[in-house]
Amino acid sequence: ETGVTQSPTHLIKTRGQQVTLRCSSQSGHNTVSWYQQALGQGPQFIFQYYREEENGRGNFPPRFSGLQFPNYSSELNVNALELDDSALYLCASSRTSGVYNEQFFGPGTRLTVL
């Protein structure tokens, strides 16, 4: 069983640019959540996708957007990058079925905004 994978591992962008981060969910999982983890902080929830629909959003501006594809993989897009967007971006997948389902995390993408 393949775990959650993310690409790229590292990324450097400049302020004002746009970035797309990718996440492949674990086999059989239909829900993907994205988190932003600033240096020295705990992860903060950005949003969640369930069966290709956004199903919950944290306190992030609209320039953070996402997609989930029919194979349940997902993208996180960030427009107009700001210096404070520098962080580790984590995705987590789970198989939502009405009862508790564990979220499995990917290794993350380290984004640096210069």
Next chain:
Amino acid sequence: AQTVTQSQPEMSVQEAETVTLSCTYDTSESDYYLFWYKQPPSRQMILVIRQEAYKQQNATENRFSVNFQKAAKSFSLKISDSQLGDAAMYFCAYRSGGGSEKLVFGKGMKLTVNP
């Protein structure tokens, strides 16, 4: 809104000894889950242990156990027989019982295990 607080930014423990990590949370909900996650230097977040709020019995997973005090909104993690591989960042997290699977994390605590 729910909040999770980890007041100890760092702790250290001798190999084979026992250490307790503390966490408090705030919520008005009655149905929720609490978690301890481990994030080793390689960055991949791993679930250590889970506690359902409706369960009075404290969860245990091998060397890991929790002390869940619902009235006090306290959720501590005890690691027994500490091993070098336990060295990592530990995060306490909260999730509501229904709807979104959103996790609310604390700021984390760095655990060092000394040989």
